[in-house]
Amino acid sequence: MVTVELANGRYQVNVAFAHSIAIEMAFNAPQPNHFGADIATATPMQAGGFIGDTQQGGSCNVNQLSLNPHCNGTHTETLAHICDKDSVLSLTIADIDIPPLLPCSLISVMPQNGIASGEQxxxxxxxxxxxISRQQLEHAMADIDDCQLTAVVIRTLPNDNDKCTRAYNEQQQPPFLTADAVLYLNERGVEHVLLDVPSVDRLHDDGLMTCHHLFWQVPEGSHQAGPHSLVNKTITEMAFIDDHIADGFYFLNLQMPAFINDAAPSRPVLYAAQRLDANL
Known part of the structure; x- marks a missing residue:
């Protein structure tokens, strides 16, 4: 048990009991897919007379993996996703420094018709x-303190298990955030947003990537971070939040490999937090 002090409250966190919201990656098998990318594959390494497969006579299993982090499953991306690689502020997954426990709130929303939302x-x-509109986020987050919103997990409804293997395409386009919704997240101080859809932006958006640019405050059409860009923030997409995980306040451990890349497969883990004392 770990006790965490946050703003004017104390929380007890059982770090031995975790809720992973990552989709398990089944190589060469049914898996989520976005934008028509090749599926993630695993093949035994071969070098000279060695084969990395015990079932084929090898001494051990050594697989060579091929995947597209953005399109094959749960992944986290940094501002480097939309900025030039040689930009000084274009932090990669390996560069970004994230605390081991982040105050995090989980909310659920039912996506609505874009035109009916009246948003931009x-x-x-x-x-x-x-x-996913600003109005919906305002309603879902109305009673949540800003100090509990370092990270926010957005679960879309209905929450079908086929999200774990769904192929998103023009016939099955996923929901996305409005520009107004992203501005609201920025206003509330959200540094890490996690969703169960493959992108904060529309599947085909004429290359504008409006919500990505707004979230990181990189001018539209630019691939250079500026003095007002929010470079330490991350976006995690294509997670899956099982129905047994209730809406509420958690602490998030965002697990990522040290890839020098704009994105990497990730394993977000939620730990339930019990409020102990409202006044320190």
Whole structure:
């Protein structure tokens, strides 16, 4: 048990009991897919007379993995996703420094029709778009203190298990955030946003990546971070939050490999937090 002091409260966290919200990656098998990417594969290494497969006579298993972090499963991305690689402020997964426990709130929303939301997005919303709107976030986060919103996990409803293997394409376009919704997250001080959809932006958005640019405060059309850019923030996409994990306050451990890349497969873990004392 770990006791954490946060703002004007104390919380007890059982770090031995965790809720992973990462989709397990099944190589060469059904898995989530976005943007028509190749599936993630695993093949035994071969070198000279060695084969990395015990079932084929090898002494041990050594697989060579091929995957696209953005399109094959749960992944976390940094501002380097939209910035030039030689930009000084373009932090990679290996560069970014994230505390081991982040105050995190889990909310659930039912995406709504984009036109009916009355909110802004570029390119313009169509009658086929399903969005997560500012109005929905304001309602879901109204009673949550800012200190509990270093990270926010957004679960979309209905919450079908086929999200773990769903292929997102033009016939099955996922919901995304409106520009107004992202601005609200920034206003509330959210540094890490996690979603169960493959992107904060529309599947086909004319290359604008509006919500990515707004979240990191990189000017539209630019691939250079500036003095006002929010470079230490992350976006985690294509998570899966099982129904047995209730909406509420948690501490998040965002586990990532030290990849010198704009994105990497990740394993976000939620730990339940029990409030002990409202006044320190």
């Amino acid at each position: 997005y570029r390119p313009e919303l169509t009658e086929h778009d399903e969005v």
